[in-house]
Structures are given as C-alpha cells and as structure tokens.
Amino acid sequence: MRLSVVVITYNWPQALDLVLRALARQTVLPDEVIVTDDGSREDTAVLLRGLARDYPTRLVHLWQPDDGARMSRARNRGIAAAQGDYIVFFDGDMVAERHCIAEHRSFARRGCFVQGSRVLTSQACSTRVLAERRLDIGFFEPAIERRRHTLRIPLLARLYARPHRSQRGIKSCNWGFWRDDLVAINGFNEAMTGWGREDNELAARAFNAGLQRRDLRFGGLALHLWHRTRTLHEANDGLLADTLARGLVRCEHGLDGHLDEFRAPPPDLRDARD
Template sequence: MRISVAVITYNWPEALERVLTALAAQSELPYEVIVTDDGSQPATRAVLERMALDYPVRLVHLWQPDDGARMSRARNRAIAAAQGDYVILLDGDMVAERHFIADHRAFARRGCFVQGSRVLTDARLTRRMLENIRLMPGFFSRGIERRRHTLRLPVLARWYARPGTKRRGIKSCNMAFWRDDLLVLNGFNEAMTGWGREDTELAARAFHLGLLRRDLRFSALATHLYHRTRKHVVDNPNDRIVDDTRARRLIRCELGVERHLAEFARPAVDLRAVVRAAAVTQGS
C-alpha cells in the first residue's frame, strides 16, 4: 500500500517547514508528500526548494492562484495528483509524531475512512516548536490543550477504532481515505469556499456511500500549531450545503476531483528532480 500525504498550506512557510521536517523523520516514510498550496507568496516555494534537495521521499508542490479560501479545490488537486493507494489529509500547521505514518497504515481498512486527533498548542509553545525542530509536547508540557492526545497507546487505540457512523468531530486536518473511495465520492465539494464545513460535507457523503468511520485516538498523534481562527463564522453558507447533502443523501458532489484528473494524467513533477537538476546546471 503506497501512502500519499496531502499537506494543504497558505502563507505560513515556517510552519510548513516544521511539518515537512516531521514527515521526513518518520519511523516509516510515506511514498510521497504533496504540498497543495492555496496561493501562497514565493517564500513558501523557497522553503520547498531548499528542503527538496535532500528530502527522503517524492515531494510535489501544487500551487493555485489566491482567489479566496479554496481549500476544497486545493485538496482535490492533491487527490488527483496522488500516486498512492491511500491518502492522508494533513494541514500545514500539523506536526506529526514520528510514528504517524506507521499508525495510519496500521489502521487503514477497506470500507472505512479514518478520523485522527490533535493536540492544541498556545502561541508561546508554537514559537518554541518553530525554533526547535526536535521539540514535541508531552503529557506534562505547558501550553497545550487536549492533553490526552499526546499519549500513544496502541492497545487502547484499537478499542477506539471500532468502525461506526459518529458524525461529530470531523476535521480534515488529520484524516485519511482510500484514494479510490475519494474518486467515487468525487472528492471535496468545490462549491464550498471560505471557512470550514467541507470536511463535514465529505464525511456525510462517505456515510451515504456506506463507508464507516474509524477514530484514531492514542495513535497517529499530531500537534496543531497555534494561530488565530475564523471558526465562529455566523450564518456560514457552507452549512446550507451540508444540510442539502444530508437531506438528499448525496454521494457525489457536482464540482469535485474529477475536474482535475486530466491535469495529472501524467504524474506531477517531483520537486527533488527539479532542484537537483538546477544545482547541476549551476555547478557546471
């Protein structure tokens, strides 16, 4: 089983570097890391090119123009470009614990998608983590919330991961699907722009398809770097799309990943090859 990690980012290169460093230090490496970029400035590309020179796995950078928050479109492009059988969705402010990929592999099951968890940090701890690439919070660390999510307990994790249809707590910052299931669902709904709910709508269609949810607790640990949020949006139009999806028991969305498959009929360029070729040219 080849695992693709789709990391979404927007104009926070320092956090992205921390995220990519953690993925490069995994006890089991993924097949590829795809950074799908919702219109960042050149500083993000500069970080990627610097890291690509000695990155241990295939590294892809997909960029789209900044035309408002188009997270659904950005994630769909990553799904379309993925060469793996299994796609882990990760936000560009989520720092993975060193067994993150191995744990996701262990809990992948046909007929299911996986919902992971996260530790929340405050601004001070986030600054320290950005300054020290080796720093990961533990159970007794200061500046964290959801402290239990620092604990990796595989036996307890298996108990929590029993398949079900729980609707609460859906969040695409740490989530995984079989790629062929995402293609059946047509990926994320690109009619949803602005903040939030695109992950909830995708999960609703997954349940309508007959997929079950496995919760990854005490496993596949990740730490969320603090930033201000727009979570409390009043009268979010995306809520009405979620309600319509549920009322009509939709499985496929109209505007989805299929729009991008032709673009990636040939594999997306591995940034490592581009950077290494440029280095050879400059050295000659």
Template sequence: MRISVAVITYNWPEALERVLAALAAQSELPHEVIVTDDGSGAATRELLERIAPDYPVRLVHLWQPDDGARMSRARNRAIAAAQGDYVILLDGDMVAERHFIADHRAFARRGCFVQGSRVLTDARLTRHMLEQAAFVPGFFSRGIERRRHTLRMPLLANLYARPHVRRRGIKSCNMAFWRDDLLRVNGFNEAMTGWGREDTELAARAFHAGLLRRDLRFSALATHLYHRTRKHVVDNPNDRIVEDTRARQLIRCELGLDQHVPEFAAAPADLRFAAPEPRPPYSN
C-alpha cells in the first residue's frame, strides 16, 4: 500500500516547514508528500525549493491562484495527482508525531475512512514549537487542549476502532481515505468555498456510498499550531449544501475531483529532481 500525504497550505511557510520536517522524520515514510497550495506567495515556493534536494520522499507542489478560500479544489487537485493507493489529508498547521504514517497504515481498512484527532496549542506554545523545531509537546506541557491526544497507546486505540456512521467531529485536518473511494464519490464538493463544512459534506456522501468511519484515537498523533479561526461563521452558505446532500442522499457531487484527473494523467514533477520552473504570477 502506497501512502500519499496531501498537505494543504496558504501563506504560512514557517508552519509548513515544521509540518514537512515532521513528515520527513517518520519511523515509516510515506510514498510521497503533496503540498497543495491555495494561492500562497513566493515564500512557500522558496521554502519548498530549499528543502527539496534533501527531502527523503517524493515531494510535489501544486499551486492555484488565490481566488478566495478554495480548499475543496486544492484538496481535489492533490487527490487527482496522488500516486498512492491511500491518501492522508493533513492541514499545513498539523505537526505529526513520528509514528503518524505507520499508525495510519496499521489502521487502514477497506470499506472505511479514518477520522484522526489533534492536540490544540495556544499562541505561546505555537511560537515555541516554531522556534524550537525539535520540541514536541507532551501530556504535561503547558498551553495545550485535548491533552489526551498526546498519548500514543495503540492497544487502547483499538477500543475506538469499531466502524460507525456518526457525523459529529468530522475534520479534514487529519483524515484518510482509499483513493479509489474518493474517486467514487468525486472527492470534495467545489461548490463549497469560504470557511468550512466541505469535510462534513464529503463524509455524508461517503456514508451514502456505504463507507463506514473509524476513529483513530491514541494513535497517529498530531499537534495543531494555533491561529485565529473563522469556525463560528454565522449563516454559512455551505451548511445549506450539506443539508441538501443529506436530504437527497447524494453519493457524488457535480463539481468535484473528476475534472482534475486529466491534468495529472502524467505525474507532476518531483521537486527533488525537477529543474527550476518559471514561477506562477503570485497575487501576493
């Protein structure tokens, strides 16, 4: 089973560098890391060009113009470009514990997708993590929430492994699917732009397609770097799309992954070996 990690990012290269370093230091490396970029400025590309020569696995950068928050489109492009059988979705502010990939591999089951967890940090601890690259918060660290998610206990993780169809707690910051299942449901719904709910809508269609959810707790640990959030958006139009998907029991979205598959019929360049290319017309 080849594992692709799709890391979404936008204009925070300091966090992305920490995330990519953690993936490079895994006890079991993925097949590739795809950085899918929702319109970052030149600093992100410069970071990737700097670290690429020494990166231990295939490293890909997919960039799209900054035209508002288009997370669904960015993630779909990464899924379309993925060379792996299994895709781990990871946000560009999620620092993985060193057994993260191995734990995801051990947890993968056909007919299921995986919902992982995260440790939350405050602003002060996040600054410390960005300044001290080797620091990993533990159970007794100050400045964290959801402290239990610092504990790696694979045997206890099995107690949470029973497949189910609960909707609560869906979040694509640490989530994994078989790639062919994502193709079957047509990936993320690109009619959803702006903040949030695209992961909830994807999970709803996955349930309608017969997939089950497995919760990955006490394993595949990751620490979320603090930033301000727009979580409490009032009257989010994406909520109405979620409601329609559930009401009509939709399996596939109309505007989704399939439109990007032809673009990546040939695998995108591995930055470790690619000659420098003309940079896109960054908007910021």
C-alpha cells in the first residue's frame, strides 16, 4: 500500500516547519508528502525549498490563489495529485508523533476511514513549542487539553477501533481515507467555503456510501498547535443539512474538477535541490 500525506497550509510557515520535520522522522515514512496551499505568501515556498534539500521522501507543493478560505478545493487538489492508495490528511498545525504514520497504515481497512485524535495546546504552550522547535511533548506538559492523547498504548488502540457510524468528533486535521473511496464520493464539497463542517459533510456522504469509521485512539498521536477560534460559515450548516436530508453520496462540485490537472504527477521539490 502506497501512502500519501496531504497537509493543508495557509500563511503559517513556522508551524508548517514543525509539521514537515515531524513527518520526516517517522518510524515508517509516507511515500510522499503533499503540501496543498490555500494562497500563502512566498515565505512558505521558501521554507519548502529549504526543507527539500534533505527531505527523506517525495515532497510536493501545490498552491492556489488566495481567494478566501477554500479548504475544500485545496484538499481536493491534494487528493487529485496524490499517487498513494491511501491518504492521511493533516492540518498545517498538526505535529505528528513519530509512530503516527505507521499506525495509520496499520489501521487502514477496506470499507472504513480512520478518525485520528489530537492533543490541544494552549496559546502559551504553542508559543513555547514553536520557539523551541519541539516535536514532542509528554503527559505532564503544562497547559494542554486532552492529555490522554499523549499516551501511546497499542493494545488499547485496538480495543477502540471497532467500526461505527457516528458523526461525533469528526475532524479532518488527522484523518485517513482510501483514495478510491474519496474518488467515489467526489472528495470535499467545494460549495463549502469559509471555516467549518466540510469534514462532517464529507463523512456524511461516506456513511451514505456504506463506509464505516474506525477511531485511532492511544495511537496515531498528534499535537494540535493553538490558533485563534474561527467563525463558522453559517451557509455550511445548510449544505450539511441538505446532504443528511437527501442521503447524498456525491457532491456536485468536488474532486472530479481536478483529476485531469494531475494526470501527470506534480514535480517533486527534491528534484530542484541541486
């Protein structure tokens, strides 16, 4: 199984640096890391070119113009460009523990997607982690929430992984999907712009298509850096309600609008390092 990681980012290269360095030190490396960029300034591209000099796996940068928050479109471009059979999604402020990719790979099952978990940091903790460029925190780290998600306990992880179909706790910041399942449901709904509900709406269509969910707890660990609370785009609630009411499997404006663009794989940034 080839595994692609798709990381979405927007104008926070300091956080992205930690995210990408954490992925580079995984016990099992992904086959590629695709950074899909919702219109960042040039300093993000500069960071990526610097990291590419000695990055241990294929590294891709996809950029789209800044035209408001278009996370669904950015993620769909990442899916379309991915060469892997399986895709793990991270936000550009999610710092993965070093076994995270190995455990996502181990937990992948046909007919299911995997919902990962996260440790939440306070503003003070996040500032400290960024300043020290730290990739790890422990159970006793001050000023964190969901402290239990610092604990890696493989036996408990297996016990939590029974398939189910709940919307509770859906979040795309740490998510694993088979790529062909995403193609079948047409990826993220690009009618949903601004912040919020695009992950719930995709999960609803996945359930309507017959998929189930496995939770990755006490494994697949990741640290979520603090950021300001965002305002929900209220129109997205209506789109989610429509998907639920109509039992939709595919969205109208989604992944299929980008597949032709990436029939040929985008360049590996490492190819330009010499």
